[in-house]
Amino acid sequence: MTKELERAGLPVAHITNLTKIAEGIGSKRILRGNSVVHVLGNPSLTRDMEVDYRETMLIKALELLADKPDDETSSVIYE
Numbered sequence: 001m002t003k004e005l006e007r008a009g010l011p012v013a014h015i016t017n018l019t020k021i022a023e024g025i026g027s028k029r030i031l032r033g034n035s036v037v038h039v040l041g042n043p044s045l046t047r048d049m050e051v052d053y054r055e056t057m058l059i060k061a062l063e064l065l066a067d068k069p070d071d072e073t074s075s076v077i078y079e
Helices: 002-007 019-025 047-066
Strands: 014-016 029-032 075-077
Touching: 002 019, 014 019, 019 029, 029 047
Parallel strands: 014 029, 029 075
Antiparallel strands: none
């Protein structure tokens, strides 16, 4: 899905824990999430800490959207 959205001219930040798979399918902007079950969350954190964690992840995803990766390479951020 990310490739088709990018092909249509819509930048996509793919947030996943499975970064190798995302690279393999051709996602251009990949942000590594926390885990497979809790991609944008961390149940071991307090509520306030998790809100901060999610905000940080959102900011990183928005930064990825501002970046224009090469056609041949993926931009990957490891948390």
